[in-house]
Amino acid sequence: MPESKTLGDRTRGMGEIVEVAGKVTELAPFGNTLAEMAASRPEIVGLTADMGRYSDILPFRDAHPDRFFNVGMAEQNLIMIAAGLSKVGKIAYCTTYSVFITRRAYDFVAIACAHSKANVKIFAGMPGLVNGYGATHQATEDLNMMRGIADLTIIDPCDATELKQVVRAVADIPGAVYVRNLRGKVPVELPADYRFEVGKAKVLKEGDGDTGIIATGYMSARALDAARIVAGEGRDVGVLHVGTIKPFDRAGVLEFARRHKRLIVAENHKTTGGLGTLVIEALYDAGICKPLSRIGLADGFFECGSQEYLEAKYQVDLPRFLEVIREG
Structure with missing residues (x-):
């Protein structure tokens, strides 16, 4: 059309x-x-x-x-x-x-x-x-x-x-x-053979078990971009896409979390009440304690501007992903 x-x-x-x-x-x-x-x-x-x-x-x-x-x-x-x-x-x-x-x-x-x-x-x-x-x-x-x-x-x-x-x-x-x-x-970010299943998180990239990113929405694509960039630095980062927030795939998230020493949770949302909160609750309930960083928005209201400007100012852009990955 x-x-x-x-x-x-x-x-x-x-x-x-x-x-x-x-x-x-x-x-x-x-x-x-x-x-x-x-x-x-x-x-x-x-x-x-x-x-x-x-x-x-x-x-x-x-x-x-x-x-x-x-x-x-x-x-x-x-x-x-x-x-x-x-x-x-x-x-x-x-x-x-x-x-x-x-x-x-x-x-x-x-x-x-x-x-x-x-x-x-x-x-x-x-x-x-x-x-x-x-x-x-x-x-x-x-x-x-x-x-x-x-x-x-x-x-x-x-x-x-x-x-x-x-x-x-x-x-x-x-x-x-x-x-x-x-x-x-x-x-178009996902492979042609990708299949959405309601309530199922999907591993988009396997890593070496050091750092794993759990993301949702288009932030999962940004996580893949970041993983490709740091691969040139010898870092092999895993990426889990949580396409369904509710029902939440607790088992899938915990399985991924157990395979990684350090976790990063990323979302185009405030860091409280969204994916980050769901992941932390799941880890706590399962008795899993490991380093976890969150990429998301702080609690507040946000100004007008282009998406590029806003994402850079409020630290949810690709450079922020790279910074957090390299901190580990």
């Missing part, structure tokens, strides 16, 4: 992750995959809260206009309408900014969706520091908040390859699902 028709002029500051020279990218994997699968699944509907352009759902709108609903800037209505559609047999894919879902429609996600086991799939855009519009638009605590909702599946895809698989997989996951969406030109 032509880019000009589905997306128009895009601004990477509105939610595209940093592109790295020489890397392959795929345009709008969420919307294009949803449009494709909906051709054979008439029960799928798509909704947005006036954020179609910046959630990449426009390919679905163009392919299936009679099944697309823009409810306007009303996130609570978005969730309630989606929950209502699920009651009549629809699978409702919802899109807007993650910060608006978590802060404005939290109770509606908890009760109308999770508690009611509604077939609502929320693709929440621009989590963490991907949005350059400052604290009002940056969902840097969304994993912490959404983890508190019972019966809610939470997924943080790494790249375009995994995101496309997640779009298809969530249709058959019972109940409500919250996905941290990737938009625009999304890098």
Whole structure:
């Protein structure tokens, strides 16, 4: 589908992750995959809260206009309408900014969706520091908040390859699902034979047992980049990708942790309440004590700026990965 028709002029500051020279990218994997699968699944509907352009759902709108609903800037209505559609047999894919879902429609996600086991799939855009519009638009605590909702599946895809698989997989996951969406030109980082499995962490790179990185979202791709760079220095770093935050693959994380002397946990989220907290809780409960460093955001609000600027200032960029690896 032509880019000009589905997306128009895009601004990477509105939610595209940093592109790295020489890397392959795929345009709008969420919307294009949803449009494709909906051709054979008439029960799928798509909704947005006036954020179609910046959630990449426009390919679905163009392919299936009679099944697309823009409810306007009303996130609570978005969730309630989606929950209502699920009651009549629809699978409702919802899109807007993650910060608006978590802060404005939290109770509606908890009760109308999770508690009611509604077939609502929320693709929440621009989590963490991907949005350059400052604290009002940056969902840097969304994993912490959404983890508190019972019966809610939470997924943080790494790249375009995994995101496309997640779009298809969530249709058959019972109940409500919250996905941290990737938009625009999304890098292709994972191998072609990668297979997403809900609730399963995947080893992306085996190491020599010294340093192991446990990461989620596109930070897993950054961990791979860092591992490749330090390989030239004689360091063989392992990488575990935790694509599903809830249900959390405790057994997979512990198995990986036991094989490494030192751990690094990385996430595009505050260091409290997200992946780091899950890993530390799992290690403590299992009686495992070993050095662990966290790459993530401090507790605070964050200013406006480009993603490159923000990541460097708040120390979640590639140089920060290299610094932490070399500390060991």
